[in-house]
Amino acid sequence: MADDDDGVDPTEQMQRARQRLSEADEVAQVVLTAHLEIEAEVDDALKVLFPHEDVLKEARLTAHQKMTILRAHITTKATGEAIAWPLLFGLNSLRNEIAHGKKTKKRDVKIQALRNGLRGKGKKRFRQAVDSADDIGIITIAAEVASGFVILLTKAMKGK
Numbered sequence: 001m002a003d004d005d006d007g008v009d010p011t012e013q014m015q016r017a018r019q020r021l022s023e024a025d026e027v028a029q030v031v032l033t034a035h036l037e038i039e040a041e042v043d044d045a046l047k048v049l050f051p052h053e054d055v056l057k058e059a060r061l062t063a064h065q066k067m068t069i070l071r072a073h074i075t076t077k078a079t080g081e082a083i084a085w086p087l088l089f090g091l092n093s094l095r096n097e098i099a100h101g102k103k104t105k106k107r108d109v110k111i112q113a114l115r116n117g118l119r120g121k122g123k124k125r126f127r128q129a130v131d132s133a134d135d136i137g138i139i140t141i142a143a144e145v146a147s148g149f150v151i152l153l154t155k156a157m158k159g160k
Contacts, residue, residue: 027111028098030136034143035095038088039063041150045070048157063092074153084149086117087142094139111135114142 046066047053061069067088074081094110115138118130133141 025098025103027103027107027135027139030139030143031091031095031098034139034147035063035091038091038143038147038150039066041147041154042066042070042088045150045154045157048154049073063095064089067092070150070153081149083117083121084146087114087146088150090114090117091139091142091146111138114138118142118145 042063043053043066046056046069049070050056056066067085071085090110090113094107094114097104097107097110115130115133118138118141120127121130130138130141
């Protein structure tokens with residue numbers, strides 16, 4: 001009878017996995033949640049544009065591809081467009097960085113890019129909020145601006 005023992009202790013492996021999963025990364029959690037919400041808003045916008053949205057689902061488009069299709073379809077300049085598109089794509093890039101690894105310098109650079117994209121924009125209270133925000137605050141503000149932009153675009157496309 002062959003010995004199935006490959007020298008790996010499954011209990012030890014499970015304990016290591018449990019430990020890694022229990023280490024909360026709040027920034028990653030906020031980014032992933034924000035990305036999920038924004039992608040849902042982009043999907044809603046694409047449903048307005050394409051009567052057969054099931055075909056898009058079959059194409060298994062990435063979030064970046066969906067955003068690019070939405071952006072390519074917009075024929076008029078929308079309020080907030082100069083800020084919103086870089087935030088949408090920036091958040092998506094940050095999500096990809098987080099999904100494929102641990103905290104890295106690249107992640108910090110991407111968060112700083114979001115911060116820079118928000119700096120000096122809006123009214124005084126908005127600028128103060130951006131200036132005083134930590135990383136989670138910046139991600140939250142960027143997600144709010146990006147999501148709000150897509151919601152307004154969707155309403156405009158519906159004629160509301």
